[in-house]
Amino acid sequence: MEPAVNITDLCVSYTLNKKELKVLENVNLRAEAGRFVSIIGPSGCGKSTLFRTIAGLEKKYTGSVIVNGCDIRNSRPHIAYMLQKDLLLPWRNVRQNIVLPLELAGTLKNTDADFIENMISEFGLKGFADAYPDELSGGMRQRVALLRTWLMEGSVMLLDEPFGALDALTRKHMQDWLTGIWEKHRKTVLFITHDIEEAVYLSDEVFVMGPRPGRIVEHINIDIERPRKSDITCTPLFIDYKRRLVSALQV
Ligand SMILES: Nc1ncnc2c1ncn2[C@@H]1O[C@H](COP(=O)(O)OP(=O)(O)OP(=O)(O)O)[C@@H](O)[C@H]1O
Ligand SMILES: [Mg+2]
Structure with a gap:
């Protein structure tokens, strides 16, 4: 089967102070459909x-990026992308924030209302559809941003450090919830x-990147059966995967 994402020899440079700054150098990454793939690096x-x-936002690159069989140079990929910051609009309530991408794409239908209410419950936001972002906790805001991404049309989701700003306990809850x-x-x-630990716990496979210019220095399959529960983090197998990632990050 066609991989969902297939990146070959990707290079990206920026110009900083009139000098070329190489950011990515010969990145090769392949993700099969339906896999949970993490990327970790300094x-x-x-x-x-x-x-x-x-996501098609960086036009100046060399190499190839194929998403679901389509070269992104020729067609805009259907991708759901959650940026490193949650970027909820403060003047829109939870429901209005969630449907924003559908509204912009012109694909929001009135018949979706029940489906959206169900997803709001599934994402642990029942009763908060009419609340505004500043009335929510950090974890709830992240769930709103995740749900908004989840509903965007696209079979590939890009999540850029979705739990980065959360405290350890909330983060643990969010990991279990996302796994489920x-x-x-x-x-x-x-x-x-x-x-x-988050990478091992959540993923089917992990790509490790080295320091700039970024490239893939290691690719590890995480063969731990699912469903996963948090007690697996103490098993020798889990600890061994963590050790392998730590040593790959030190290359
Ligand atoms: N638009 C831009 N113009 C110039 N340089 C940029 C631009 N965007 C990113 N960079 C540079 O590219 C490098 C990589 O940035 P990037 O945001 O991809 O790193 P990152 O791995 O996501 O880091 P972090 O883990 O801190 O989020 C940095 O040195 C940054 O300064
Ligand atoms: Mg980043």
Whole structure:
């Protein structure tokens, strides 16, 4: 089967102070449909740049990026993208924030109302559809941003550090919740994180990037059965995966 995302020899450079800054150098990454794939790497190595490129926002690159069989140079990919910051609009309530991309794409129908109310419950926001972003906790805001991304039309989801700003306990809850929802719906997810434990816990496979210019230095399949529960984080197998990622990050 065609991979959902197939990136070959991707290079991206910016110009900084009139000098060329190489950000990505020969990145090769392949994600099969329905997989949960994490990308981990030091700050500034080009992870967000990689996502911007896949989403079609970075036009100046060499190499090829194929999404669901289509070269993104020729067609705009159907991708749901959650930026590193949640970017909820403060003047729109939860329901209005969630449907914004559908509204912009002109695909929002009145008949979707029940479906959207169901998803609001499924994402743990029941009773808050009419609340505004500043009336929500940090974890709830992240769930609103995730639901908005989830509803965007696209079989590939790009999530750029969705839990980065959360405290450890909320983060743990959100990981369990995301695992549950992903196991139920099985979309292809590319997930950026700085957190090694989070990468192992959530993923089918992890790509490790080296410092700028970013490239893939390691690719590890996480063969831990699902459904996963948080007690697996203490097993020797889990700890071994963490150790392998730590040593790959030190290359
Ligand atoms: N539009 C731009 N113009 C010039 N340089 C940029 C631009 N966007 C990013 N960069 C540079 O590219 C490099 C990679 O940035 P990027 O945001 O992709 O890193 P990152 O891996 O996502 O980092 P973090 O983990 O801190 O989010 C950085 O050195 C940054 O300064
Ligand atoms: Mg980033």
